[in-house]
Amino acid sequence: MADQMSDPRELFLHELGDVLYAERTLVSALPKLQEEASDDELRMGFEQHLEETRQHVKNVEQAFEALSEKPTAEKCPGIEGIKKEHDDFVAKESPTQDVLDSFLTGAGARTEHYEIAAYEGLVTMAEAMGEKDVVTLLNENLEQERKALEKLQTIGKRLAQEGAKQHQTA
Ligand SMILES: [Fe+2]
């Protein structure tokens, strides 16, 4: 039997490595989403969140360093799954540009929810461990994920309303 993980700090480092992998994956995925989107507000939203995501990677790396640990990414099948869902949908459904834009707001919102869950758990653990600098770094990311989610929801709502209207009159 493999050694059992018994130290909550090890769990924390595992989860931190998981979110590091997810953030790095998003740095490479967001430019593609930006290219796919045609709605100006959505494109700009992806562009802005790409800049923020680059900083998220740095904050997570700094959190490792604040704990005197080397930043180590753990493969994150969760984010790979969200990415695959996007790729499969686009390949299989060949959506029109309007449908694709709406789809992208949903894919983005799923991603933000995933990140928010990860950071909420990490902040709770870092608080319990008394690691104030780590809490500050991770809270910065968490707040930006929440704002990004809100923005995606607003755009998603507008696109859904526009889409439904157009479809009625078509
Ligand atoms: Fe992020």
Ligand SMILES: [Fe+2]
């Ligand atoms: Fe995000």
